[in-house]
Amino acid sequence: MQDCYIRSVDGLKLHGFYLPAENAKRFVILSHGYRGSRFGSLSFMAKYLHERQCNLLFMEQRCCGESEGKYITFGAKEKWDVQRWAIYVSERNKEKLPIYLYGQSMGASAVLMASGYWLPPEVKGLIADCGFQSMERQMRDMADNWFHLHYIPLLLKEMDWLCHFVAGFRMKDADTTEAMKRNTRPVLFFHGEKDTYVYPNNSFQNYMLCKAPKELVIVPEARHLCSAYADPELYQCTVMEFFEKYDGSNSEK
Numbered sequence: 001m002q003d004c005y006i007r008s009v010d011g012l013k014l015h016g017f018y019l020p021a022e023n024a025k026r027f028v029i030l031s032h033g034y035r036g037s038r039f040g041s042l043s044f045m046a047k048y049l050h051e052r053q054c055n056l057l058f059m060e061q062r063c064c065g066e067s068e069g070k071y072i073t074f075g076a077k078e079k080w081d082v083q084r085w086a087i088y089v090s091e092r093n094k095e096k097l098p099i100y101l102y103g104q105s106m107g108a109s110a111v112l113m114a115s116g117y118w119l120p121p122e123v124k125g126l127i128a129d130c131g132f133q134s135m136e137r138q139m140r141d142m143a144d145n146w147f148h149l150h151y152i153p154l155l156l157k158e159m160d161w162l163c164h165f166v167a168g169f170r171m172k173d174a175d176t177t178e179a180m181k182r183n184t185r186p187v188l189f190f191h192g193e194k195d196t197y198v199y200p201n202n203s204f205q206n207y208m209l210c211k212a213p214k215e216l217v218i219v220p221e222a223r224h225l226c227s228a229y230a231d232p233e234l235y236q237c238t239v240m241e242f243f244e245k246y247d248g249s250n251s252e253k
Contacts, residue, residue, distance in 0.1 A: 006088050008062065008069075009080045010168075015066035016085065017058040019046075025053040026098045026243060027089050027122075031082055032058075033105030033130075033225070034072060037065060041104055041225045048236055055097070059085055061107065071166070074106060074135040076173035079113035090120035098247045102127040104225050105198060109133075109176060112187070112206060116179025124246045125186040127239065130195055130225050133202045133209075135174035141199055180209035186249070187214045188242045190235065192222030215242070 004016040028049055030042050039046070039058065050056055061078055062069030072078075082101060089099055099122045103111035108131030115126055132138040139156060143149040160171045187210050191203035200218060207216040217238055222230035 012068040019056040031103035031107030074174040075110040076169035078110035082114040098124040115183035129190040189216040197224040
């Protein structure tokens with residue numbers, strides 16, 4: 001493991017780990033979820049990918065691990081961090097190997113949001129596991145299904161006010177809609193059928209919004225971020241087929 005550092009657009013020192021592979025065929029940038037860690041739920045697939053000649057860059061999201069920051073922004077600012085890490089890898093990618101962005105939960109949403117903006121041409125595709133469609137939708141789902149608060153516009157308005165004046169972002173900035181309409185890179189969506197944290201409808205919505213080549217895999221009986229464990233053969237084979245299909249493709253953005 002090699003320590004890596006970048007500076008975010010708002011001046012934070014962000015940390016990551018780089019794990020090179022022998023005779024590497026591609027780079028994979030790993031984007032963890034809300035209050036997650038550089039390894040955590042990513043470790044199972046990270047091991048599999050590294051053994052299959054993938055250089056790995058483990059992001060540590062802002063205010064997680066060794067990265068600076070006070071607030072998690074549900075992708076509103078993390079999308080720019082994803083972009084910065086993609087540029088960091090691209091500048092060191094002397095062999096011009098294909099690069100993929102792989103995110104889980106909030107990290108998946110950040111990857112999807114980043115795809116609506118400029119990314120290095122070596123970025124060939126995105127993998128989004130259990131990503132939400134927007135912060136607002138996620139808050140509504142949690143309020144409704146966890147706390148039985150069925151009508152919360154005032155609460156959401158107050159939450160947006162706090163996000164804006166305390167953490168420096170608006171809830172509308174944490175939304176995949178426009179990015180999915182602009183994105184030109186292939187996207188592989190995964191979601192667990194039994195996910196009660198980020199409901200599968202989020203990935204259906206992102207899939208429907210996406211204008212680029214896309215594939216959606218719903219894994220029966222899998223809960224949040226458990227698809228790779230529930231059906232490892234399906235998950236791993238689908239990921240490798242995705243790589244093989246797009247490793248040599250041209251990216252426009």
